[in-house]
Amino acid sequence: MNKNIAILAGDGIGPEVTAEAVKALNAVAETFGHQFKYAESLIGAAAIDATGNPFPEATEESCKSADAILFGAIGDPKYDNDPNAKVRPEQGLLKMRKNLGLFANVRPVSSYDALLPISPLKEHIIKGTDFVVFRELTGGIYFGEPRGRSEDGNTAFDSCVYSKTEIERISHLAFKAAENRRKKLTLVDKANVLATSRLWRETVKEISSQYPKVELDFMFVDNAAMKIIQNPKDFDVVLTENMFGDIITDEASVISGSLGLLPSASLGTKSSLFEPIHGSYPQAAGKGIANPLGAILSAAMLLEYAFELKEESQIIKDAVANSLKAGFATEDIQKENPKNTKEVGDFVVKEIKKLVTVSA
Ligand SMILES: NC(=O)C1=CN([C@@H]2O[C@H](COP(=O)(O)OP(=O)(O)OC[C@H]3O[C@@H](n4cnc5c(N)ncnc54)[C@H](O)[C@@H]3O)[C@@H](O)[C@H]2O)C=CC1
Numbered sequence: 001m002n003k004n005i006a007i008l009a010g011d012g013i014g015p016e017v018t019a020e021a022v023k024a025l026n027a028v029a030e031t032f033g034h035q036f037k038y039a040e041s042l043i044g045a046a047a048i049d050a051t052g053n054p055f056p057e058a059t060e061e062s063c064k065s066a067d068a069i070l071f072g073a074i075g076d077p078k079y080d081n082d083p084n085a086k087v088r089p090e091q092g093l094l095k096m097r098k099n100l101g102l103f104a105n106v107r108p109v110s111s112y113d114a115l116l117p118i119s120p121l122k123e124h125i126i127k128g129t130d131f132v133v134f135r136e137l138t139g140g141i142y143f144g145e146p147r148g149r150s151e152d153g154n155t156a157f158d159s160c161v162y163s164k165t166e167i168e169r170i171s172h173l174a175f176k177a178a179e180n181r182r183k184k185l186t187l188v189d190k191a192n193v194l195a196t197s198r199l200w201r202e203t204v205k206e207i208s209s210q211y212p213k214v215e216l217d218f219m220f221v222d223n224a225a226m227k228i229i230q231n232p233k234d235f236d237v238v239l240t241e242n243m244f245g246d247i248i249t250d251e252a253s254v255i256s257g258s259l260g261l262l263p264s265a266s267l268g269t270k271s272s273l274f275e276p277i278h279g280s281y282p283q284a285a286g287k288g289i290a291n292p293l294g295a296i297l298s299a300a301m302l303l304e305y306a307f308e309l310k311e312e313s314q315i316i317k318d319a320v321a322n323s324l325k326a327g328f329a330t331e332d333i334q335k336e337n338p339k340n341t342k343e344v345g346d347f348v349v350k351e352i353k354k355l356v357t358v359s360a
């Protein structure tokens with residue numbers, strides 16, 4: 001298979017973890033006889049430094065002409081700590097999602113047996129966790145207008161806006177996923193307070209009649225934040241709006257073992273992009289301590305979702321599980337004798353090659 005992949009490594013640890021994900025893709029290409037061509041472009045603080053624009057036109061063009069996009073992370077403390085910054089790396093991320101129409105962010109959460117003993121949560125609670133969050137990605141409070149400050153600067157406002165169409169398109173994806181899983185869908189919202197959440201409930205209830213095999217339930221987000229930790233195995237497919245999905249999936253990463261472990265797929269009608277759920281972790285940039293597995297698992301999602309290469313995707317996932325089993329992990333997971341980012345990536349590459357030889 002011949003495919004073009006746009007690479008947007010971004011800021012902080014973005015380039016380090018993305019490099020390891022590309023190594024995993026190359027290992028798959030080499031062993032299965034595929035040809036992946038990569039085109040790198042700028043986003044985030046790196047793009048602001050070079051062009052003044054956090055999502056330059058050339059980057060957008062590269063994304064639009066690619067078969068799939070692999071994204072690292074954006075963000076830099078020089079902007080986080082400057083309340084007056086007019087241009088921010090995060091604007092690039094949001095513009096990218098909006099302009100490419102990436103409305104559904106799919107974030108799978110599962111436990112790893114090898115990591116159960118290091119979890120702050122009890123083993124019997126998290127063992128066997130397997131759910132997936134469908135987070136709406138191009139609407140809600142991160143995008144709504146009006147937003148800003150009053151003239152005297154003493155009041156600030158953000159708007160949370162959702163249309164029925166925005167809710168419907170991601171809901172169909174989530175229901176379809178539930179049909180192919182354990183047939184349970186939980187809509188997480190705040191319908192006791194928010195008008196947008198009430199529209200979500202109304203719309204999702206209407207759509208549910210098209211998916212009679214899927215059991216639908218509703219949960220307020222504050223309760224869900226607690227239940228996800230208390231009984232994660234109760235969840236199968238979680239459907240939610242943009243900000244709630246952002247927050248509960250960082251929380252859920254504790255069940256897997258580290259924020260550095262969780263991958264995601266950002267899906268639209270024309271483009272698809274694959275990104276670890278973490279940010280640019282600037283404290284770790286350049287130190288070689290960042291966990292590359294979330295990025296590597298995002299590459300596995302790319303193979304499955306964008307190229308329908310299920311076997312190749314599974315090989316990467318198995319290689320990652322083997323690296324965890326072998327205790328070959330970065331310091332967020334492995335406290336004694338941790339490995340560095342590159343060593344973990346190398347181990348995964350070796351495992352991929354070994355697993356392919358065994359299955360051949
Ligand atoms: N998708 C993106 O590009 C995102 C960007 N950001 C940006 O990233 C910057 C830092 O934000 P934070 O809130 O500190 O979030 P962060 O996700 O970068 O880091 C939070 C904490 O998670 C852990 N962590 C994250 N990635 C890890 C990895 N690969 N390996 C090991 N541990 C890891 C570390 O303990 C870290 O202190 C900000 O500028 C923020 O705006 C934040 C979230 C998402």
Ligand SMILES: CC(C)CC(=O)C(=O)O
Nearest residue numbers: 090093094142246277278
């Ligand atoms: C930086 C935010 C805009 C996004 C975020 O935290 C995420 O997508 O996980």
Ligand SMILES: [Mg+2]
Nearest residue numbers: 246247250277
């Ligand atoms: Mg986030």
